[in-house]
Amino acid sequence: MSLIDISLTKKQLETREMIRAFAKNVIRPQAMTWDREGGIPDDFLRNMAMMATAMGSNAMRSGLGDEAEKPEDGKKKGGGNLFSVLVAEELAWGDGGLLLNLPGPGLGGPPVRASGTPEQKQRFFGIFKDMSSGPLRWGAYGLTEPAAGSDVAGIRTSCRKDGRHWVLNGRKCYITNGAKASWTVIFATIDPALGRAGHRAFVVEKGTPGFSVGRLEDKMGLRASETAELVLEDCRVPEENLLGGDEKYTSKEGFMTAMKTFDNTRPLVGAMALGIGKAAYDYACDFVKDHYVLTRPVPRYAALAERLARVGRALESARVLTWRAAWMADAGVPNAKEASMSKAAAGQAAIRACIEAIEICGAEGSIATEHQLLEKWFRDIKVYDIFEGTGQIQRIVISKRLIEGLKSF
Amino acid sequence: MISFEPSDDQKLMVESVAQFARTVLRPRLRETERQRALPEDVRRTAHDLGLALVALPERVGGAGLGLVSAVLLEEEIAWGDPAAPFALGGPGAFGIAVTELATPEQATALLAPFTGEGGHDRFAAVAWGETKAAERAGFSTTARRDDDGNFRIDGKKAYVVNAERAETFLVFAQVEAEKGFRGLGAFVVPRTAKGLTVSPRVATLGLDAASFGAIELDDVVVDASARLGAHLDEDAFAAAVVRFFARHALLVAARAVGLSRAAFDVTREYVESRKAFGKPIGHFQAVAFTVADRAMDVDGSRGIVWRAAAAWDAFDRARWGLPNDDPKAPPPPTEQDCLLFTAQAVATAHEGAMRCGDDGVQLHGGAGFMRDYPVEKLMRDAKQLALCTLTAEHADQLATAVTLGLPLDPALVLPTAESQNAFV
Numbered sequence: 104m105s106l107i108d109i110s111l112t113k114k115q116l117e118t119r120e121m122i123r124a125f126a127k128n129v130i131r132p133q134a135m136t137w138d139r140e141g142g143i144p145d146d147f148l149r150n151m152a153m154m155a156t157a158m159g160s161n162a163m164r165s166g167l168g169d170e171a172e173k174p175e176d177g178k179k180k181g182g183g184n185l186f187s188v189l190v191a192e193e194l195a196w197g198d199g200g201l202l203l204n205l206p207g208p209g210l211g212g213p214p215v216r217a218s219g220t221p222e223q224k225q226r227f228f229g230i231f232k233d234m235s236s237g238p239l240r241w242g243a244y245g246l247t248e249p250a251a252g253s254d255v256a257g258i259r260t261s262c263r264k265d266g267r268h269w270v271l272n273g274r275k276c277y278i279t280n281g282a283k284a285s286w287t288v289i290f291a292t293i294d295p296a297l298g299r300a301g302h303r304a305f306v307v308e309k310g311t312p313g314f315s316v317g318r319l320e321d322k323m324g325l326r327a328s329e330t331a332e333l334v335l336e337d338c339r340v341p342e343e344n345l346l347g348g349d350e351k352y353t354s355k356e357g358f359m360t361a362m363k364t365f366d367n368t369r370p371l372v373g374a375m376a377l378g379i380g381k382a383a384y385d386y387a388c389d390f391v392k393d394h395y396v397l398t399r400p401v402p403r404y405a406a407l408a409e410r411l412a413r414v415g416r417a418l419e420s421a422r423v424l425t426w427r428a429a430w431m432a433d434a435g436v437p438n439a440k441e442a443s444m445s446k447a448a449a450g451q452a453a454i455r456a457c458i459e460a461i462e463i464c465g466a467e468g469s470i471a472t473e474h475q476l477l478e479k480w481f482r483d484i485k486v487y488d489i490f491e492g493t494g495q496i497q498r499i500v501i502s503k504r505l506i507e508g509l510k511s512f
Numbered sequence: 513m514i515s516f517e518p519s520d521d522q523k524l525m526v527e528s529v530a531q532f533a534r535t536v537l538r539p540r541l542r543e544t545e546r547q548r549a550l551p552e553d554v555r556r557t558a559h560d561l562g563l564a565l566v567a568l569p570e571r572v573g574g575a576g577l578g579l580v581s582a583v584l585l586e587e588e589i590a591w592g593d594p595a596a597p598f599a600l601g602g603p604g605a606f607g608i609a610v611t612e613l614a615t616p617e618q619a620t621a622l623l624a625p626f627t628g629e630g631g632h633d634r635f636a637a638v639a640w641g642e643t644k645a646a647e648r649a650g651f652s653t654t655a656r657r658d659d660d661g662n663f664r665i666d667g668k669k670a671y672v673v674n675a676e677r678a679e680t681f682l683v684f685a686q687v688e689a690e691k692g693f694r695g696l697g698a699f700v701v702p703r704t705a706k707g708l709t710v711s712p713r714v715a716t717l718g719l720d721a722a723s724f725g726a727i728e729l730d731d732v733v734v735d736a737s738a739r740l741g742a743h744l745d746e747d748a749f750a751a752a753v754v755r756f757f758a759r760h761a762l763l764v765a766a767r768a769v770g771l772s773r774a775a776f777d778v779t780r781e782y783v784e785s786r787k788a789f790g791k792p793i794g795h796f797q798a799v800a801f802t803v804a805d806r807a808m809d810v811d812g813s814r815g816i817v818w819r820a821a822a823a824w825d826a827f828d829r830a831r832w833g834l835p836n837d838d839p840k841a842p843p844p845p846t847e848q849d850c851l852l853f854t855a856q857a858v859a860t861a862h863e864g865a866m867r868c869g870d871d872g873v874q875l876h877g878g879a880g881f882m883r884d885y886p887v888e889k890l891m892r893d894a895k896q897l898a899l900c901t902l903t904a905e906h907a908d909q910l911a912t913a914v915t916l917g918l919p920l921d922p923a924l925v926l927p928t929a930e931s932q933n934a935f936v
Contacts, residue, residue, distance in 0.1 A: 106519040107580050109819035110826060113842045185514060392916050405909065405924070412908030415915060416816070416856035423815030424808070427516050434517075444808050495801070502800035505807055507784045512797045 109423060111189070118158070119189055126197025134198040135473045137327035143204045145239050152206055153235055184367070184429040188374035192422075195378025196385075199483045200327030202375060203279055207231050208242030210279065211288045213367050214304060215242075218347040227306055230285055243284035245275035245307075245333055252277075253496045255290075256299050260335060262291035267342050269305060271335040274317065277490070281331030282316040285309050288346065289335070304346040313338030324482030369442040369491060370428035373449030376487035377422055380453025383460035383480045384414050390464045407463060414459050417452035424448050440504040447497035450488035457481045513840055516818075522581055529585045532561060533592025541593050541886055544721040548713075550599040552632070559632035563589070564602030565623065567763055571832060572611050572619035573627060578828070579759070579821035583766035587814070590770030591777075594893040597767050598673060598722030598900075602626050605673060605760045605901070605936055606636035609682050612756040613698050613741040613749070622680070622700065637678035639669035639701075639727055640936040645929040649692030653729065655685035655699060655739075663687075663699060663739060665732045671927075671935045673900070675725030676713045679703050682740070683729065693922035694750060698740045707732040718892030719900075724935050751847070754920055757927075757936075758854040758910070759824065761902035765817050765854075765861035768897055772810045772865045775872035775890040779803065782876050782885075793875070802871050809864035816860050820853035848914050855911035859904035862897065869894035900935045902927065 111119065137143045194202050208215065208228065215227050230240050251257035260273025271291050281287060286308045292301040307314055317332030345351075391397070391407060425445040431438035457480050461468040464477060471478045488494045503509050518526060536554055537544075544550050558564075567582035568574020589597050598604065603626050610619045626634050646652040653667025665685050672681075681701045688695030701708060707730040713723045736742075741749045780803060783794030793799050823845040829836050830844035845853075869891030873880035880887050898904060910925040912918075927934035 106515055107517065107522065107584075107818055107822065108513055108515050108838075109815065109822045110514070110845070111842060112513050112840045114840070116842050388915055397916065397918055408912035409905065409908045411915065412855070412859065412911040415852075415911055416860050416908075419819070419853070419856045420812040420816045420860050423819055424812055426514055427811075427815060430514055430516055441811075444811060447804075448808055448812055498801040498804040499797075501804035501807060502794075505780060505803055506792075506794040506800055508792065509795050509800060512795070512800070 109426070115186070115189055118186075119193055122190055122193040123196065126193055130194070130197030130201060131476070132473065134200075134327075134476055135471070135479060137198065137200060138479055139326075141326055142329065143201060143327055148204060148206055148239055149234065151201070152239070155205070156235075182433055184370065184432040185426065188370050188425050188429045191371050191374040192378040192381070192425075195375035196382045197378075198327065199375060199379050199480075199487075200325050203325065203328040206234055206239040206241055209284075210244035210368065211242030211284070211286065211306075214244070214288050214346060215306065218304065218351055219306075220348055222343075223306065223346065227286055240285045241280040241283050243278050243280045243287040245278050245281065245287045245289040247275065247277050249274055249276050253493055257295075258290055258292055258302070259295060260289065260291040262293055262303050262305070262340075264342070265339070268339040269303070269342060269345060271305065271307070271313070271338040271340055273335050275333040275335070276317075277320065278331050278333055280329050281333050282319060282329055287333060289333075291335075300352075303352060305340050306344045306346055307335070307338065307340055308344070311338055311340060323485060324479065325486055326482075366437075366439050366442050367432060369446040369497075370425050370432065370438075372487060372491050373421065373425045373428070373446040376446075376449040376453040376484065377418055377425065379480050379484045379487070380414075380418050380449070380456035383453075383457040383477060383484075384411075384418060386477050386480075387411060387414070387460035387463045387468075390467070394464075394467075410459055410463055414452075414456045417448075418456060421445065421448035421452040440501050443492070443497040443500040446492065447488075447494050447501070450494055453484050454488055457484045513838060516815075518584065522584055525577075525581065526584050526588055529561065529563070529588040530591070532557060533588050533596075537589065537592030537596050538886075541889065542883070544593060544595065544599070545889065546720075548720050548723070550596060550721055555599075555601050555632040558589075558596075558600045559602075563600060564626050564631055565607065567759075568603075568607050568611055568623065569828065569832065571616045572607075572614075573623050574607070574611070578825040579762065580818060580825055582763060583769075583817050583821045586763050586766035587770040587773070587817075590767035591774045592770075593721065594767055594771040594774070594890065594897055595719040595721035597763075598719060601632035601634050603634075603636045605638045605756075606678075606680065606682050608760040608763075609638050609698070609756045610700075610740060612752040612759070613682075613744075615743055618740060625679075634679060635674045635677035636680040637672050637674045637682070638936050639672050639675070639681045639683040641669065641671035641927060641933050642667070642929055643670045643933070646686075648689065649923060649930075650689065650695060651684060651686045651693075653683070653685040654689070655683075655687050655697050657687075657736075658733075662733050662735050663697070665699060665701065665729045665734065668726065668728045670726040671933050672725050672727060673935050674723050675710055675727055676723050678710075681708075681727060683727075685729075691746075693926075693928070694746055696749075696753070698753075699734050700738045700740060701729070701732060701734055705732050705734065716896055718889065718894070718896035750920070750922070753922070754851065754910075754925070755847070757902055758851050758858075760936075761858045761907070762817065762820050762824070762854045764897065764901045765813070765858045766821075768861040768865035768894070769810065769813045769817055771890055771894055771897060772806070772813060772861070772868040775865075775868040775887055775894070776803075776806050776810050778885070778887050778890075779806070779868075779872040779875050782879075782887075786877075799875060802875060806868050806871055809867055813857070813861040813864040816853070816857045820850065820857040823850045823853050851920075852911055852914045855902075855907040855914065858902050858907040859911070862894075862904045862907075865894040866891075866898060903932055903934050905932055906934070 289305045289307045294301045313336045315334045317334045320330040428441040428445040565574040570576030655663045655665045683699045687697035709728045711726040713725040826844045872887040923930040
């Protein structure tokens with residue numbers, strides 16, 4: 104399709120309407136309870152999983168373990184990424200924590216899909232197949248450490264070969280679904296002095312000796328989503344769990360595995376941020392209509408109107424950037440810069456939306472009830488400019504692709 | 513169907529206009545600034561490229577390419593010289609205004625002079641603004657119907673783009689005083705009309721090759737057929753005026769995107785070549801992050817301008833019964849959707865352009881302040897451009913009024929002395 108057009112198809116519009124109604128009538132009423140209880144009940148998640156399968160939504164299904172069936176190059180599905188960002192925005196409009204809770208490989212999926220051997224894909228994605236009747240399962244992604252987050256090259260978790268096993272030592276932190284995950288993609292290094300070339304990625308299964316869950320984090324927001332510390336103490340991982348096998352690591356591949364994850368997921372995270380930002384924006388618009396006098400000129404009206412409009416247009420502009428990044432992914436065009444732009448713009452716009460919305464609503468905006476979620480969105484949104492690459496990291500990615508000869512700072 | 517890929521036709525047009533911008537407009541940027549006009553050969557080339565009526569539909573004699581194509585080309589021209597879109601021959605804002613306000617027959621007749629030979633030398637203008645708010649709501653300029661059925665127009669109109677060059681004006685005047693901005697009429701007045709005086713153009717901060725001026729009307733008599741929109745009722749006329757402003761403002765927003773990209777491009781080149789502390793300044797994070805932020809302004813503005821343009825094109829296809837070869841096309845957007853996207857695009861693009869100009873000069877350091885480099889001109893042009901048609905402030909008021917379903921009060925959402933004036 105080649106003709107500039109930035110509007111949704113009939114089917115996309117219908118799907119969006121359907122999910123929006125679901126988010127409003129089913130997700131929203133439970134959001135505050137999930138936030139307070141720190142999780143979402145399994146039976147609800149199972150229903151979500153079945154619904155996702157029925158709808159064929161990638162955003163949800165990427166949770167569901169049919170990764171192995173996707174074409175290798177990810178190009179042939181046409182519209183998959185775009186559809187995902189549309190769905191993700193609407194679900195996040197309902198509740199930001201829900202998407203992160205959906206069963207399936209989660210962020211662990213992309214590196215396994217990108218770098219795993221056929222046997223590994225079969226093994227690690229296979230466990231998600233029968234979740235409609237069997238137990239729910241999750242995958243996770245373990246890169247960040249207490250002393251290295253954005254500086255991926257600086258990870259210190261060590262790995263050394265010992266017979267037919269690798270022995271891992273270190274700590275991983277802020278791992279989404281880390282405690283309940285059946286397996287986690289863990290990044291480690293054979294020698295920190297080698298930098299990226301020393302990196303190895305492993306799929307470490309729950310129950311592996313020496314692999315344990317440390318603390319569960321107590322967070323500002325997104326409290327319905329589990330965030331765990333993972334501890335590796337002389338953890339013996341079978342050699343067949345080295346992601347991609349030995350030959351993958353002759354170059355910088357280990358590090359590239361880590362990065363491949365983000366090109367696909369950043370627009371998705373951007374879309375989730377927009378969903379929360381739009382929730383706050385919609386709330387503020389309704390609040391202004393319901394509570395303030397707009398039929399006769401009040402001095403504050405023009406200022407309010409400008410604030411609302413600024414929020415609305417920043418969200419819309421970021422939304423188009425998100426659509427563009429997803430559209431490029433669907434077309435099989437490299438999109439690292441555009442993916443970073445979409446996430447940086449969306450994160451900022453959405454944070455701004457939540458801050459402004461609270462100010463516009465005044466005292467009422469800060470009151471938390473099961474029907475007043477604005478303060479929750481304010482708590483939830485901040486991390487969207489932090490996880491999967493802070494806004495600053497996005498600017499590093501972007502500027503390296505804009506400025507000639509810029510390799511590092 | 514979301515697609516960010518121009519069609520083959522669009523690519524060809526964009527490439528030829530980009531080449532014109534690169535090889536003709538940009539090299540003469542300072543020359544045209546000093547001359548405060550585009551030379552005849554440049555205007556003739558643009559006219560031969562068919563640029564004057566690109567944004568206008570076929571039903572009034574325009575190119576019928578749609579607004580997406582129009583914003584693509586506006587961006588390219590403005591990249592070459594942000595003043596050029598105002599200074600090339602053609603009907604300009606007048607063309608959009610008559611498309612919305614006149615019958616197709618009236619509009620076709622009024623726009624015909626701009627299509628053929630000599631069109632590069634013809635300009636038209638919209639006389640909307642006034643320097644002072646009237647005692648009552650509405651304009652001080654009045655149009656009274658006399659005993660012969662003619663209209664007699666009296667008053668002063670200001671902030672008129674190309675006043676000095678125009679051979680035809682569309683003058684907005686108060687017909688029914690008690691109705692405020694709902695009591696306006698629009699009148700086609702030839703420059704040669706008795707009683708019409710064009711003031712000398714004013715000197716401005718930027719966009720020197722454009723021309724900004726004013727006119728005075730002293731008992732100017734036009735016959736009843738000069739009134740446009742007489743076939744529309746009060747609501748329809750008011751809506752058409754808002755559409756005129758929105759659609760023209762969207763084209764101006766596309767110019768702001770072109771300006772942003774121009775400032776971005778020259779700044780990127782500069783930070784790649786200028787060395788300090790042993791390396792290109794672009795390799796320092798404070799500089800590189802600024803470059804990244806401005807790139808997001810350029811891309812974000814362009815995307816949202818495209819979104820609005822695509823919405824208008826779908827809206828136009830539906831309202832004018834034009835064929836649509838996309839079987840998956842959703843129901844057309846409403847006029848309110850189009851206005852909302854446009855308002856968002858206008859404010860986003862102007863603020864982005866101002867930041868690109870400002871940071872462009874900043875990253876050039878002292879050199880940026882010197883006229884040896886184009887970037888100081890782009891910064892001045894960015895502010896001047898933001899004061900054309902709809903400002904970001906009007907656009908934001910318009911967006912919120914549409915979002916909340918409030919009536920569109922011209923005193924708030926259009927440039928008037930009651931809120932903030934703009935060049936139209």
